[in-house]
Amino acid sequence: MSHVAMNRRSLLQSAGAASVATFVPSGAPAQKRAQNKAQVVVIGAGISGLETALILQEQGVDVQVIEGRDRAGGRILSLSDIPGAPEAGANTFGGGYARVLDAANRYGAAYKPNRQSYLRGLEIVVDDKIVTMDKWPDHPKNPLPKEHRDDxxxxxxxxxxxxxxxLTQPGDWLDPKFAAFDVSFDDWMLSKGATEEVVDMCCNHKWEYNNSTHDVSALVVMFEYLWGRSVxxxxxxxxxFIFEGGNQRLPEAMAGKLKRDVHYGTEAVAIRSDDDGAEVHCADGTVYRAARVVSSIPFPVLRRLxxxxxxxGVQRKAIWSIPRQMVTQVHLVATSPFWDDDGFKPGMHIADAPVGYVMPTFGGDDPNELTSMMALMLGNKAERADQMDEDSVKKxxxxxxxxxxxAAKGKLEAAGYKSWFRDPFASGDWTNFGPGQVTQFAGKMNAPHGRIxxxxxxxxxxxxxxxxxxxSAERVAVEILDVI
Ligand SMILES: Cc1cc2nc3c(=O)[nH]c(=O)nc-3n(C[C@H](O)[C@H](O)[C@H](O)COP(=O)(O)OP(=O)(O)OC[C@H]3O[C@@H](n4cnc5c(N)ncnc54)[C@H](O)[C@@H]3O)c2cc1C
Known part of the structure; x- marks a missing residue:
């Protein structure tokens, strides 16, 4: 602690050094300038930025978090004004999410079992019609091999x-001996005997890694599969599991533990660093000065700063080229349970239609109460939706x-809409390494860039x-504690 405190003094001195005057706009009031100095400035109040700040704060470091949006959580977003508070972002976590569970305990966020639809099954929809499981094995559009047509x-x-x-365990994805699988997931499936029709039916209609099986590395999907099973x-x-009152309660609880309030509505547009320190310039003209800057900005947004x-080198190439996923959602509330009328499950896996997936949320006190439904468009379906205005997408x-x-006619109301691509602080949902990128970038793009x-x-x-x-927050906190 003492070395941290000592370095803190010297860093605060350097934060007040002459070079600040060079970067702070001359019109900025002196008091505002003083408030904008910290040992570390973290850009982004998603959970990675907040956790970095909290670890550093615990070690005696003076940290300021700034956030472009007017809320904490980033890609964790609970829609509290819709019945059952469905999730528009991160929707669940498993019993093996050791860090999330630990954060829940440390920051005081209660969680409960998750009751979303994928645990309860989906109907298969082909050519705008529900195909029940008794008809599916003989359906002409069922592309599965004959011994598995009832899957x-x-x-x-x-x-x-x-x-x-x-791979035998999740960590194998980084082992050079499996580098041959750093090809597109599509190529890998075909090489293993899947037909193109199988890949499209089983993956591309509701694909959750980038925009199709073509632009994601097979190693990423293999890793996720094994890791997902383990957690x-x-x-x-x-x-x-899901947090009580919505997953956003976790980042909110984290933000509440910071000594310095998060500065919301503060969009970073530039980061400059030199031998004396680093600066973050914001869209509203505010400038933050610190010894170290942490960027938790998703790469598709960081590209624009x-x-x-x-x-x-590798870092520049990674920031510019890792593909991102497009996801657009419409949240729906049913005025009456039309699924009881037609007798089908409310959730749907839809082929050949503009919507890929319908996922009900059971968010009420009664575990069987369906509170809302999310219609999900992923990849090229999201791209089409994002070319339309919000009202037209809902319709x-x-x-x-x-x-x-x-049976649903006249019984659905659109209660919410979210395009993660249109969101300027996300510009997409997940980013996943494309073919060849695990070998090029994984673990090689994370090193500090000067003071960033x-x-x-x-x-x-x-x-x-x-x-x-x-x-990632733990890694970055250690990087910083090592140098200050
Ligand atoms: C639809 C969806 C479903 C998901 N489902 C799951 C799931 O079930 N389980 C799971 O574990 N994960 C899930 N995820 C992923 C999970 O949400 C993310 O991995 C995690 O929240 C990322 O946290 P982060 O801090 O790295 O990034 P972010 O949450 O994106 O945080 C970055 C922060 O930086 C801010 N920011 C960006 N640009 C600027 C700027 N210029 N200036 C200032 N601030 C800026 C953003 O507003 C944001 O708050 C899902 C994500 C989505 C979108």
Missing amino acids: TPWGYYARFMRDNMP FAPNGVRSS KVEPYFT MVIHTIEKIRP HICGDATGLSARGMEAALE
């Missing part, structure tokens, strides 16, 4: 992964569902999603 598309996908998996069924028993001196979604299920440290889920190596975001 659902998602069931066959799991079987295919299990039967063909070359969502840590002892062989499936577990899935002015950074001086600019990233180089298109309701029309699509009504066409498939006449990079965290965020995309830099996680042992985990995915929220857990990867927290893993």
